[in-house]
Amino acid sequence: MPDYNYNVYASACPSRIMFDSISNKWTMFILDRLRDQPVRFNQLLREIEGISQKMLSQTLKTLERDGLITRTAFPTVPVTVEYAITPLGQTLSSTVHVLIHWAEHNGDEILAARAAYDAKNKQV
Amino acid sequence: MPDYNYNVYASACPSRIMFDSISNKWTMFILDRLRDQPVRFNQLLREIEGISQKMLSQTLKTLERDGLITRTAFPTVPVTVEYAITPLGQTLSSTVHVLIHWAEHNGDEILAARAAYDAKNKQV
Numbered sequence: 001m002p003d004y005n006y007n008v009y010a011s012a013c014p015s016r017i018m019f020d021s022i023s024n025k026w027t028m029f030i031l032d033r034l035r036d037q038p039v040r041f042n043q044l045l046r047e048i049e050g051i052s053q054k055m056l057s058q059t060l061k062t063l064e065r066d067g068l069i070t071r072t073a074f075p076t077v078p079v080t081v082e083y084a085i086t087p088l089g090q091t092l093s094s095t096v097h098v099l100i101h102w103a104e105h106n107g108d109e110i111l112a113a114r115a116a117y118d119a120k121n122k123q124v
Numbered sequence: 125m126p127d128y129n130y131n132v133y134a135s136a137c138p139s140r141i142m143f144d145s146i147s148n149k150w151t152m153f154i155l156d157r158l159r160d161q162p163v164r165f166n167q168l169l170r171e172i173e174g175i176s177q178k179m180l181s182q183t184l185k186t187l188e189r190d191g192l193i194t195r196t197a198f199p200t201v202p203v204t205v206e207y208a209i210t211p212l213g214q215t216l217s218s219t220v221h222v223l224i225h226w227a228e229h230n231g232d233e234i235l236a237a238r239a240a241y242d243a244k245n246k247q248v
Contacts (some may be wrong), residue, residue: 006228009153011174018234019227023149029133050135067237088233092226098219103143104130109212110142113191 018066022092026051026059031085031093032100034069038084068092142190146216150175150183155209155217156224158193162208192216 006015021027029048033039039047045056060083063069068089074080085093103110130139145151153172157163163171169180184207187193192213198204209217227234 006231008224008227009171009173014235015227015231016173018231019224020149022223022227023147023152025144025147028147047133049133049140065238065241066234067241068234088230088237091230092223095219095222095226099146099216099223100132100143102216102219103132103139103146106212106215107130107139107142110190110192111138113212114189117189117191 021062021066024059026055027063028096028100030056030059030063030083031068031089031096034083034085034089035093035097038072038082041081041083044083063089145186145190148183150179151187152220152224154180154183154187154207155192155213155220158207158209158213159217159221162196162206165205165207168207187213 007013008015008019010016026048029051030044033044033047041056041060044060045051045053048056051059060069060071064071064083067086069083069085072082072084074082131137132139132143134140150172153175154168157168157171165180165184168184169175169177172180175183184193184195188195188207192210194208194210196206196208198206
């Protein structure tokens with residue numbers, strides 16, 4: 001076990017509650033999309049397939065509250081809202097980026113492992 | 125958007141389905157615990173606070189099917205079952221380790237950001 005003040009393995013530790021909210025695909029997709037440049041709400045909604053407007057709003061609010069992203073509203077008609085990563089968020093975002101794209105890089109190997117496992121356990 | 129064959133942002137892509145199962149706190153806790161050495165079922169159950177026996181069994185089976193861990197049963201009485209990371213799992217596990225411990229390292233900053241956000245939005 002690590003010797004920080006925080007211990008993510010202890011279910012009552014604040015770092016565990018943070019990790020609960022980080023270890024969520026929508027949170028990670030948003031952090032990854034904002035990694036390189038600020039992005040508008042509607043663009044995030046389009047780019048992250050399968051996310052609902054409500055889930056996107058909620059997740060953005062949590063990330064803003066945690067100091068990982070900022071929200072800027074521009075006085076256009078209709079109002080344009082843009083989200084940007086903070087320096088703290090950036091430290092998380094680069095790790096999340098590696099994790100997200102790991103699934104793409106290792107897709108073939110995983111599919112092969114699944115096929116082998118299923119063939120072996122077919123009789124069950 | 126990346127130019128691999130797989131695109132994790134597309135909801136029907138196999139890599140998205142894999143990412144759905146990776147981006148889960150239990151999966152990440154198990155991968156992190158197995159990073160340095162094989163671990164027995166009961167030890168995982170004790171070390172990962174809050175995980176149920178059923179959730180642990182299911183998550184281990186998924187990880188085994190995906191080729192990320194191996195399961196070895198020893199003919200003791202009662203049977204001892206040990207899980208170990210595979211070379212493929214190791215490539216994921218080191219990233220997961222950074223992500224998990226990010227929450228511990230940055231606990232203070234996040235708690236401060238939350239307090240500031242809540243103070244600013246108190247009137248709402």
